[in-house]
Amino acid sequence: MSAHDRPAPAPNPESTRRALRAWELDKAANHFTSDVDLQRVLRHHLGTRAFADAHDDLAAFGAESATEIDALVRENNRDENLPVLRRWDGLGHRTEAVVFHPSYAEIGRRIYRTGVIGRYAEPGHDRIQMAYAYLVGHHGEGGHLCPLACTAGLVKILQARADDELKARLLPGLFHLDRNAPEHFHGAQFLTEIQGGSDVGTNVVTARETPEGWAISGEKWFCSVIDADLYLVTARPAGAPAGTAGLGAFVVPRLRPDGSPNGVYVRRLKYKLGTRSMASGEADFVDALAWPVGAVEGGFKAVVDIVLNTSRLYNAVAACGIMRRAEIEATTYARHRQAFGGPIDRFPLVQRSLRFLARERRLAVAGTFELVALVDRMALGTASADERDVFRLVVNMNKYWTSVRSTAAVHEAIEVLGGNGAIEDFSVLPRLWRDCIVLESWEGTHNVLTMQVLKDLHKFRLHEAYFRHLETLARQPETRARLAADREAFDRVLSLPPDEASLALRDLIDRTMVTWQTACWEAVESAAGASSAAAVAR
Numbered sequence: 001m002s003a004h005d006r007p008a009p010a011p012n013p014e015s016t017r018r019a020l021r022a023w024e025l026d027k028a029a030n031h032f033t034s035d036v037d038l039q040r041v042l043r044h045h046l047g048t049r050a051f052a053d054a055h056d057d058l059a060a061f062g063a064e065s066a067t068e069i070d071a072l073v074r075e076n077n078r079d080e081n082l083p084v085l086r087r088w089d090g091l092g093h094r095t096e097a098v099v100f101h102p103s104y105a106e107i108g109r110r111i112y113r114t115g116v117i118g119r120y121a122e123p124g125h126d127r128i129q130m131a132y133a134y135l136v137g138h139h140g141e142g143g144h145l146c147p148l149a150c151t152a153g154l155v156k157i158l159q160a161r162a163d164d165e166l167k168a169r170l171l172p173g174l175f176h177l178d179r180n181a182p183e184h185f186h187g188a189q190f191l192t193e194i195q196g197g198s199d200v201g202t203n204v205v206t207a208r209e210t211p212e213g214w215a216i217s218g219e220k221w222f223c224s225v226i227d228a229d230l231y232l233v234t235a236r237p238a239g240a241p242a243g244t245a246g247l248g249a250f251v252v253p254r255l256r257p258d259g260s261p262n263g264v265y266v267r268r269l270k271y272k273l274g275t276r277s278m279a280s281g282e283a284d285f286v287d288a289l290a291w292p293v294g295a296v297e298g299g300f301k302a303v304v305d306i307v308l309n310t311s312r313l314y315n316a317v318a319a320c321g322i323m324r325r326a327e328i329e330a331t332t333y334a335r336h337r338q339a340f341g342g343p344i345d346r347f348p349l350v351q352r353s354l355r356f357l358a359r360e361r362r363l364a365v366a367g368t369f370e371l372v373a374l375v376d377r378m379a380l381g382t383a384s385a386d387e388r389d390v391f392r393l394v395v396n397m398n399k400y401w402t403s404v405r406s407t408a409a410v411h412e413a414i415e416v417l418g419g420n421g422a423i424e425d426f427s428v429l430p431r432l433w434r435d436c437i438v439l440e441s442w443e444g445t446h447n448v449l450t451m452q453v454l455k456d457l458h459k460f461r462l463h464e465a466y467f468r469h470l471e472t473l474a475r476q477p478e479t480r481a482r483l484a485a486d487r488e489a490f491d492r493v494l495s496l497p498p499d500e501a502s503l504a505l506r507d508l509i510d511r512t513m514v515t516w517q518t519a520c521w522e523a524v525e526s527a528a529g530a531s532s533a534a535a536v537a538r
């Protein structure tokens with residue numbers, strides 16, 4: 001009888017603990033170098049030379065992510081280490097200070113020194129920036145992804161619209177590589193008021209021009225990164241029209257230039273389902289000094305085009321990172337967990353779950369980084385009119401789709417871990433799952449994004465550019481056939497009355513996002529000279 005034929009010894013508590021420890025040690029030691037698909041996608045979009053130039057730094061951060069940063073984020077997310085509001089100082093002054101566990105600053109130090117924001121000083125680096133953001137996403141929101149997205153959006157709107165004086169005042173601090181230096185700035189974006197986050201046209205926060213500058217007053221209901229140095233705020237100047245057309249975009253510094261408090265009072269921190277190590281609050285603005293970002297007119301349009309689209313892309317990248325982490329957790333667990341006399345990854349049904357996780361993540365990464373590459377082309381001025389239309393359409397569909405698929409993926413991974421999957425300190429999965437629900441909601445709910453897509457389709461017929469673009473990406477006959485069917489479905493939806501169209505579009509987005517992602521992956525595969533694209537077919 002060979003060793004192979006001998007029945008495995010029955011597990012006992014000690015052997016099981018050893019197996020679980022082996023699981024922990026078996027997880028990727030480097031979140032970048034272990035991710036072959038990400039590297040393919042990056043090589044495809046960056047080219048061999050630029051990919052090689054970025055490789056070593058990404059690999060260094062990938063190692064840090066899998067080890068020190070992972071431990072720090074776990075520590076930071078313990079219930080007792082979550083941020084707290086310390087509103088008063090010992091002498092009775094209101095400080096509105098948000099106090100974080102020391103691990104929060106250390107995570108930030110490690111993330112920002114990579115240049116993840118600093119590189120925005122020059123256009124065309126989003127492919128690299130987003131690769132770092134994807135690695136940060138292995139920790140869920142991780143306390144820092146929302147600030148990164150907000151800061152990136154703030155940088156971009158300042159670069160696009162602010163006058164030279166405001167740029168000179170704010171951009172050097174935003175690009176500063178030391179997250180904890182006093183001269184470093186990070187950003188936040190406050191649109192939502194209690195009347196509505198989707199219906200931002202109901203905003204009543206006011207902007208008033210005074211001899212000293214603009215003053216903002218009123219209440220904002222969802223203020224993530226309330227600890228930020230610079231808040232991008234939507235507000236309505238006196239006499240401006242109702243609705244979104246009357247909203248301007250302003251930067252409100254947390255402190256006035258002389259270091260005194262700037263009339264921003266934190267009511268309380270939100271007691272949240274997910275993204276818990278990042279501080280979200282409710283705030284009252286009382287004549288807070290503000291700088292308009294360019295002309296007050298058209299401010300909201302710029303916020304949507306630049307800031308929200310940036311956040312929606314970051315949201316998708318975060319969802320991709322989360323999916324990859326869920327896959328790592330489940331795949332390694334299945335290798336070490338024993339049931340009924342052997343590892344559970346020998347069961348076809350567990351293999352099915354693992355295939356699902358790999359496929360969802362691969363498709364999400366391919367589809368999202370195609371968009372990221374479009375952002376770089378737009379920033380460098382080399383994007384075609386079609387590519388601009390494609391971005392405008394897909395950034396919304398992709399935000400919705402990647403967020404719901406990330407929730408599904410983490411849920412599946414939790415299932416692979418069985419009961420242990422539901423335990424907060426056994427794995428990161430419960431935290432990632434809670435973060436995914438937030439990813440689904442902020443930056444636009446499912447329905448709101450669907451309605452935005454419908455409006456854009458009717459107004460600009462963006463699907464025409466979308467299908468021309470997809471034809472350049474799709475390689476397999478089945479994908480081309482799907483593409484043709486999707487095109488007919490879009491034309492059908494646009495001929496329907498509005499209510500029916502919204503219902504039909506919601507289902508069509510689910511379908512066409514698979515077509516989009518599959519075509520994007522086929523383009524990556526085909527560029528790599530491989531023919532394994534069929535492996536992702538559903």
Ligand SMILES: Cc1cc2nc3c(=O)[nH]c(=O)nc-3n(C[C@H](O)[C@H](O)[C@H](O)COP(=O)(O)OP(=O)(O)OC[C@H]3O[C@@H](n4cnc5c(N)ncnc54)[C@H](O)[C@@H]3O)c2cc1C
Nearest residue numbers: 189190191192196197198222223224442443444445447448
């Ligand atoms: C943890 C967290 C942090 C946040 N941080 C910030 C922040 O920093 N800054 C900020 O500005 N906001 C922030 N938000 C707010 C977030 O962006 C909004 O909550 C989100 O956009 C949804 O808006 P709402 O809550 O007003 O939902 P509602 O608009 O009230 O939506 C309720 C439901 O109605 C549906 N609905 C609304 N309109 C339509 C329509 N036309 N057709 C069909 N269905 C519709 C929605 O899909 C949803 O299902 C945060 C939210 C969370 C959860």
